[in-house]
Amino acid sequence: MTKWHTDIHKRKKSGGKKGAHRKKRRHERGRDMIYCVLGEPERVTIRIRGGASKQILKSDRFANVYDPSNRRVIRTEILGVRSNPANSDFERRGVLTRGAIIETKLGDARVTSRPGSDGVINAVLISAAASSPV
DSSP, X not given: OOEEOOOOSOBOTTSOBOOXXXXXXXXXXXXXXXXXXXXXXXXXXXXXXXXOEEEEEEEESEEEEEETTXXXXXXXXXXXXXXXXXXXXHHHHXXXXXXXXXXXXXXXXXXXXXXXXXXXXXXXXXXXXXXOOO
């Protein structure tokens, strides 16, 4: 069901309702949240305001991890979601958002991209694994 982000039905000072003086606009439509989880790579392309398009990542197993020690980006597999400060429920469900701490083969990394808007998982290594051959 479409969610509307509109304010055409305001209230008067007296508390009474004002009638809408125009129709709803297409750009005022919203949508349900699509949560990015671990799994086979799956993306959804949606139309956004102005006719442009946006890639929404529904699930992925890989992340582009930046290693600050040798200044390289390595595409590596995600083993799991360690923590998610955005929402403790996301942590339990394994939802990937910006700021989530993920476990990779290289070590723990913090997600720096917005998978729901960018369509890709980028991360920065915060602790290297003891046995990582870097």
